[in-house]
Amino acid sequence: MDIRSIFTRWLEPLGAGETAPSAPSASSELTDPDSDTFWIMTGTKGGSRVSVTERSAMTLPAVLHALEILTGVFAMTPMIYYRREADGKTRADNSHLFTLFHDRPNDAQSIFLFKEVLLGDMLMAGGFANFVHRDGMFRPKSLSRLNPRAVQPAQFWDRTDGLELFYDAQLPDGSSGRFSRTDIWHVPGFSRDGLLGVNRVKLLDDMLGSAVAAGEYARHFWENNAQPATLLKAKGKVNPEDKAKIKFDWKRMFSGARKAGEVAVLDQEMDATTLGATNRDSQFVEVRAFNVVEVARAFGVPPHLLYELSRATFSNIEQQSLEFIMYSMMPHYERVASAATHYFAEPGHFFEFLPDALLKGDVKTRWEAYKAARESGAMNADEIRRRENLQPIGGKAGEEYWRPANMAVSGEPNPTSAPPQP
Known part of the structure; x- marks a missing residue:
């Protein structure tokens, strides 16, 4: 049985009682805690529990706004389908691919929403995937976004043809299967193997987790009327039952909303002592400001765009904004444009983003x-x-193009110059 028949067998629907044939697959590495693929996708080594999810990370205002800025700027930049010419390039306005990526990717989403979700999946999940719907002439006619966490590349490599990719994916209708590259367009984000994008949220679990913990501390601190932990000390011995009752009574009387300023009356020669450092001693405000800078660094966004202006000056904000387009957005543009060119473009054509208005x-x-x-x-x-x-x-x-009057083409007389005097 040759390779092509094996591929055909993989793609055929299974009959009753049949099981899917085995194939070398990246998905098998996703459950191996010692594999590099597991580390790339989860950001952990050895299967340790990941506490930060995309939802909890987005509860941080800095993460939410950084994501909104990056995806918004990306979505407002048009991607143009060009045809190469002998003297440059021209827009292929009449091509169905131009319409697909410039105006209408599908009937449910505008092109802005489509590109906004595209970059959002690449940043937060490590990659973007969609199902390619085709017309009767096998031309792409629309794109449907797939859950990036439900799409896993399955790879096969041989010495003749090199790497061949398939995708184990779950479709929006609930069905699942193994699909060829003609059905799935997959764009990995920043990648270390060229197949799977790095999951930024999982990889930065420690940093994002500390920022989320600081927010949780602030919420509980103010829910408790900004009262720190308290130690009740008695001179005599207190049995365990009485300790539990005293603790319950104290929390009932002085914990929770609208109980600040209540008067505590202690008997049995007990004293109340505050535990822990104050917010000033623990530099709580500085920690939260530093978390904003850390998020900006992780997503490639200048801190002033996240309203962290402690070290910003009016003279360098414009330069930082230009650097944001050049060094943060341009790699995203090129990554998506090259992926679209590689997958969709006809011979002699290519995709390119136009960030001129942003620059x-x-x-x-x-x-x-x-x-x-x-x-x-x-x-x-x-x-x-x-x-x-x-x-x-x-x-x-x-x-017409102007030419300064005091300039001429090298080696040719200037017709506007005065004749030499005898």
């Missing part, structure tokens, strides 16, 4: 740059107007 400076700086480009002959008026979403002037006024 524009303030109005004064932008128009000074346009002026320099216009006067040096690098751009004409219509090209500048198109960048500003304005209608072209048309004719020579909009199409």
Whole structure:
């Protein structure tokens, strides 16, 4: 039996009493605590319990806002389908792939929501996966998002064809099976093996867990009327039953909402002593501010975008915003565009994001740059107007390129120069 027949056998539906044939699969490594794949997906080694989930991580305002910023900026940047030409590239506006990724990925979601979920899955779950619906000509017509935690790559490698990927996935209708690459488009996030993306939430469990714990401490502290733990000391011996009663009475009288300022009357020569350090001594405010910086560092977001302005200055915020696009967003753009090109693009075509609008400076700086480009002959008026979403002037006024009067083409006479004097 050759390889192709084996693949066909894998993809056939099972009959009564049949079991799925075994295959070398990454999914088998997901349950092995000592495997690198288990570490990549869970961020743990040796199967230790992971306490932070995506839901609990998003209870942190810094995580929620960082995710909102990254996915929002990503979703508002258009991805264009281009055709390569001898002198550059042109938009393939008439292609169904242009419409699929620029206007309408499916009937249920707008392109903004689709791309927002795409990057969100890559950041929080390590990868994005969707089922590719095709028309009668086998062309992609729509995309349905799959739960990234219910999609596991199954790989097969041989010396002739190299690596072949299949996907064990559960579909939105509840059915599951093994699908080929023609059915599943999978985009891993930052990856160490090229197949599975690193689960950021699980990998950063310690950092996110400490931030969540600080929030939980603040909630319980204020729920208890900002009263720290108390030690009740008696000079005589107290039996266990009386200890339990005293503890119950104290918590009933002085714990919970609207009980601050109550008067405690102690008998049996008992004293009340406060335990633990104060919030000032434990630097509670500084810890919570540092957690914001840690989240910003983990997600690649400048702290000032998360409203952590303790060390921000007005002179460096614009530069940090440009660096955010260049060093944080551009890798996400290229990762998704190259994955779409590899999977969908026809020969001589490619996908590319257009972050030009995000890289524009303030109005004064932008128009000074346009002026320099216009006067040096690098751009004409219509090209500048198109960048500003304005209608072209048309004719020579909009199409001609200027050349400074004091410049000429090397080796050619300048027709505007005066004739030499005898």
